[in-house]
Amino acid sequence: MNLIRQDLVCLNYSNMKLALYYTAKIAYRFWSSKATWGSQVSAKSKIKSCRSEFIGNKKPKVKLTDQQKQILEAISKGSSIFITGSAGTGKTYLLQHIISKLSKIHGKSRVFVTASTGVAACSLNGQTLHSFAGIGLGDASNVDLLSKVTLDKKAYRRWNKARALVIDEISMISGEVFDNLEFIARSIRSEELGCAEKIWGGIQLVVSGDFFQLPPVISNKGQQKEFAFQADCWNASFDMQIELKTIFRQSDAQLIKLLQGIRKGKYDSEDLKVLDQCCSNVEPDSSAVQLYPRIEDVNRVNAERLDYLDEVLFHYQALDSGKDPWKKQLKNGIAPELLKLCVGSRVLLTKNIDVISGLVNGATETHKLYDREISDICGNGNLLPVVRFDSGQELMIGLERWYVMEGDQAVAMRKQIPLILAWALSIHKCQGMTLNNLHTDLYRVFGFGMVYVALSRVKSLDGLHLVNFNPSKIKANPKVLKFYERLSGEKDEQKEDGVTDEI
């Protein structure tokens, strides 16, 4: 199937020298390459080489903090670690370094990268924890889950093969599930590998997340072990539990103080004044991403805005390969099955494109997502979109691939344009993102952690706009507060015993 019709690309702007240059060149190359879905890799590399002729391919280097380096060293020594810290302290960024280190130590195929949600898993090129484990919804007794996994040859093999297991966004995994997974790992590995029973069957465990962010979705509200840290095996699972302290996402001291308070469910009159100044009932400006607690509001706003533009709609249908259940998991990722765009759509780039991260954010290549300005679809039919970024730079966005990995094996893959409509996003979907300008309606906020997740996405106060803000919605779960008190208490005790600050 032809993706790129051999029509010449037309641009809607007249003053886009740079974009015109790229586009003209790309259009020519596509014309001559007769690109199809199958040949997109070469088309994409042509886009990249074409871009780098103009803007270079430099990736700004990020220096790891002493804490981050200490964690990497401990990983090299085989330690199992829980990494926590406020939003924007670089947990996921560090995980990327950890994953490459673990792959060197154990071999790529023996390192399994997972996360509690599809979106978080996709951003690490991993899979959801539940699908790695083969436990389905995971709502059965440990013995029943063990039999389920034992009957699932592939899942059983994964548990045997694993030398290291990475779990991101742990706040959304319950203690019940965490204990059950430990039981499965220990049972399968001691039986199959013929070794004495060890915790997690001897797998090196790297777990990351912030329990002040979104909690697990639990059907049985009476469940005793709501959070993973309440699991019986939690403390025994780690050699080290460490809280990252340096916040990178924000640099403004007032905003950092405000967010640190909200994280713990606290605020003072100064914080309320700051939040008050962010409140306004004025229609959000078009560069702001609107965050809503409920997906119905997100879909409604995006559909309304798309409709309002009254432009020709372009449909981009994802191309999926692989088998179920892996293929089904692609639906939980960030790349939509059907992407509808038109000229003027507000979009979000959902995949890190090296050349963009260096140029636009001037920071690192590791941002998981970027908020960007108006997109411009060029040409017609199946032509590729050209996006104008906040920096003013314009790029044609080619196809990207999202994989579901089983060790080093890709078991399913989705090809899609790495964009989603982004006038509005759900607070659940934005966990992990960094946004320049956000507008959030907190009227329908429910549960703990939601206000914190929404507000902590933003980089500076200029970019924070609120409606329906009610201080009573700022709340932290008392169990989580206790856990962190204990964590820092233990740290203080260790300090008195002469142990280093971080460990």
Ligand SMILES: Nc1ncnc2c1ncn2[C@@H]1O[C@H](COP(=O)(O)OP(=O)(O)OP(=O)(O)O)[C@@H](O)[C@H]1O
């Ligand atoms: N050592 C570092 N120096 C500079 N920037 C860093 C460093 N570590 C991480 N960052 C940057 O900090 C930002 C936030 O990182 P990241 O998204 O990993 O945070 P996080 O703790 O996972 O946040 P969240 O809890 O919201 O998911 C990213 O832009 C990342 O590139």
